[in-house]
Amino acid sequence: MGDLCAECNQPAELKCSACKLVSYCGKDHQKSHWKTHKTLCRPFEVQENKDIGKCLVATRDLSPGDVILTEVPLVMGPRPHMVEEGPVPCPGCCRLIIGETSGRCEGCDFPVCHPGCPGLKDMEKHGHECVVLGLRDVTAINGLHEFYRQDALLALRCLLLQKRHPKRFAQLLEMESHMERRGPNSDIYRDVDERVADYLHSNFFDPMRILEGRTGQKVLPDVSRETIHKVCGIIDVNALEINQNAEVSALYPTAYLMEHSCLSNTSHTFDSESNGYKITIRAALPIKKGDHITTMYTHALWGTQARREHLRETKYFSCKCQRCVDPTELGSYLSALKCMGTSDEPCGGVQLPLDALDDSTEWACNQCEVRLSNHEVSFLVNQIGEEVDNVQLSNPTVRELDALLTKLQTFLHPNHYHSYSVKHSLIQLYGYQQGYMPSQITDDCLVKKATMCRELLEITRKIDPGNARLPLYTGVILHELYLANMILIKRKWDLGMKTRVKSIITLLRECKKCLEETKGVLKNETTTPAGKKLNDLVNTSFKEFCKFVERNKIDLNREEIKE
Numbered sequence: 001m002g003d004l005c006a007e008c009n010q011p012a013e014l015k016c017s018a019c020k021l022v023s024y025c026g027k028d029h030q031k032s033h034w035k036t037h038k039t040l041c042r043p044f045e046v047q048e049n050k051d052i053g054k055c056l057v058a059t060r061d062l063s064p065g066d067v068i069l070t071e072v073p074l075v076m077g078p079r080p081h082m083v084e085e086g087p088v089p090c091p092g093c094c095r096l097i098i099g100e101t102s103g104r105c106e107g108c109d110f111p112v113c114h115p116g117c118p119g120l121k122d123m124e125k126h127g128h129e130c131v132v133l134g135l136r137d138v139t140a141i142n143g144l145h146e147f148y149r150q151d152a153l154l155a156l157r158c159l160l161l162q163k164r165h166p167k168r169f170a171q172l173l174e175m176e177s178h179m180e181r182r183g184p185n186s187d188i189y190r191d192v193d194e195r196v197a198d199y200l201h202s203n204f205f206d207p208m209r210i211l212e213g214r215t216g217q218k219v220l221p222d223v224s225r226e227t228i229h230k231v232c233g234i235i236d237v238n239a240l241e242i243n244q245n246a247e248v249s250a251l252y253p254t255a256y257l258m259e260h261s262c263l264s265n266t267s268h269t270f271d272s273e274s275n276g277y278k279i280t281i282r283a284a285l286p287i288k289k290g291d292h293i294t295t296m297y298t299h300a301l302w303g304t305q306a307r308r309e310h311l312r313e314t315k316y317f318s319c320k321c322q323r324c325v326d327p328t329e330l331g332s333y334l335s336a337l338k339c340m341g342t343s344d345e346p347c348g349g350v351q352l353p354l355d356a357l358d359d360s361t362e363w364a365c366n367q368c369e370v371r372l373s374n375h376e377v378s379f380l381v382n383q384i385g386e387e388v389d390n391v392q393l394s395n396p397t398v399r400e401l402d403a404l405l406t407k408l409q410t411f412l413h414p415n416h417y418h419s420y421s422v423k424h425s426l427i428q429l430y431g432y433q434q435g436y437m438p439s440q441i442t443d444d445c446l447v448k449k450a451t452m453c454r455e456l457l458e459i460t461r462k463i464d465p466g467n468a469r470l471p472l473y474t475g476v477i478l479h480e481l482y483l484a485n486m487i488l489i490k491r492k493w494d495l496g497m498k499t500r501v502k503s504i505i506t507l508l509r510e511c512k513k514c515l516e517e518t519k520g521v522l523k524n525e526t527t528t529p530a531g532k533k534l535n536d537l538v539n540t541s542f543k544e545f546c547k548f549v550e551r552n553k554i555d556l557n558r559e560e561i562k563e
């Protein structure tokens with residue numbers, strides 16, 4: 001007998017996509033049964049561990065793509081990073097606006113995208129805070145950025161939970177804040193004190209207390225400095241960033257429990273259509289029962305020392321994951337240097353850290369006796385990093401980036417993360433920049449571009465095998481490889497070389513594989529503007545590819561054409 005619907009006992013075809021344990025006859029019954037099912041559905045449990053605190057552990061085997069968790073945030077708001085100039089987020093929708101010239105909120109005078117922005121009246125967004133922000137009855141003409149500090153709004157929204165959603169506030173206060181590392185003598189304490197606590201108190205909470213005295217009614221019970229510092233710690237340690245056309249940070253009731261790994265086994269997407277930035281977490285790699293469910297708090301394309309330093313400074317722990325412990329970073333060589341040897345000639349070896357978890361480790365060559373101090377390596381890598389950043393920010397030409405790459409390759413392993421970043425930019429200039437347009441670019445440059453794409457793919461697959469963190473990077477590389485191959489193929493075809501060039505079929509097969517793989521890699525990237533754009537490009541390319549193959553009656557399954 002087939003499965004029966006959990007709601008009506010009739011034959012059922014549909015299964016709960018998260019736990020796959022319950023069946024339904026249709027969407028309606030799945031929806032009505034959710035109240036009963038939701039407490040049983042989740043494929044994980046919360047455990048506690050002395051090294052990492054609370055964490056999520058799988059209670060059954062999960063396959064890539066399986067949904068682990070879907071939930072809406074406890075609170076969301078503009079990302080709390082201070083800006084001294086330039087665009088600021090609208091408190092209604094968090095989209096970036098030019099505060100100096102934008103409209104103003106009718107309730108509190110904060111710069112907004114439009115006075116009719118729906119988020120301004122939404123009590124889960126600006127609606128509630130507007131009442132407090134409106135207590136200041138002066139407006140600013142100059143010094144806009146100090147006067148309207150959007151970076152303090154998320155903390156204010158957290159504090160406001162105590163009035164409208166006391167349970168959520170209690171849940172929030174359960175989160176790790178690492179106050180032991182953010183004490184009164186720390187830089188972060190001074191920063192939060194000035195940027196958030198002083199600002200909120202002098203501008204809004206002081207008038208609020210006067211109002212409370214007059215009316216005898218408490219607007220907000222606890223706005224102590226201690227609580228403000230704790231809330232800011234909680235935001236810094238636990239908030240997730242949402243990049244959907246806007247600068248949003250949000251705190252989730254369960255998702256925050258995912259621990260960090262530089263080889264994370266989940267990916268997450270945000271559904272901006274739902275009112276409140278629903279998050280969906282999926283398995284990106286096979287996860288076995290008992291495995292920890294992990295995400296990545298830092299940048300996948302940074303080397304081990306940079307990632308570990310970032311995690312220590314912002315999340316207050318030293319990462320000891322599989323990738324951090326391995327001097328080759330899972331065989332990617334993302335931090336490796338070329339050994340310059342003892343004489344003038346490089347010895348052909350590779351410099352790697354002797355102990356990747358020791359921040360002052362010596363580096364040693366795998367071929368000769370040369371050793372480098374960690375200081376020497378950091379100095380070199382930082383200097384190169386500055387140069388790469390400067391060139392990347394200057395809207396470089398292909399020639400400039402090519403020259404930079406040649407220079408980098410004197411000192412760095414070809415897979416080094418600085419070279420990766422330059423190559424990733426280059427593949428997006430070959431074929432697009434004047435002098436390198438599809439009609440102008442030489443065959444040699446196309447072959448070079450395709451080779452770079454293959455090198456980048458090999459590295460990306462090692463550090464992000466489940467496309468958990470770099471789907472857009474990978475999607476771009478695969479699509480650019482397709483484009484480079486396709487120009488080469490069409491040129492050869494037009495020259496009438498179709499019966500002689502054996503590589504054409506091989507290249508066409510690679511094109512097809514690239515497009516199919518890109519579709520898979522981007523399947524969850526439909527909510528971000530960049531993801532949507534790339535998905536559209538790939539769909540167009542797929543149509544063009546199929547047309548080319550059909551028009552020329554090419555059988556991709558036949559034996560390679562022999563030269």
Ligand SMILES: C[S@@+](CC[C@H](N)C(=O)[O-])C[C@H]1O[C@@H](n2cnc3c(N)ncnc32)[C@H](O)[C@@H]1O
Nearest residue numbers: 051052053054176237238256257259260315317
């Ligand atoms: C977002 S919270 C995760 C939940 C947290 N473990 C708790 O008990 O509330 C981030 C904090 O968890 C801990 N943590 C997360 N991943 C870790 C890891 N790989 N190693 C050590 N500590 C980790 C650190 O204290 C970090 O600041």
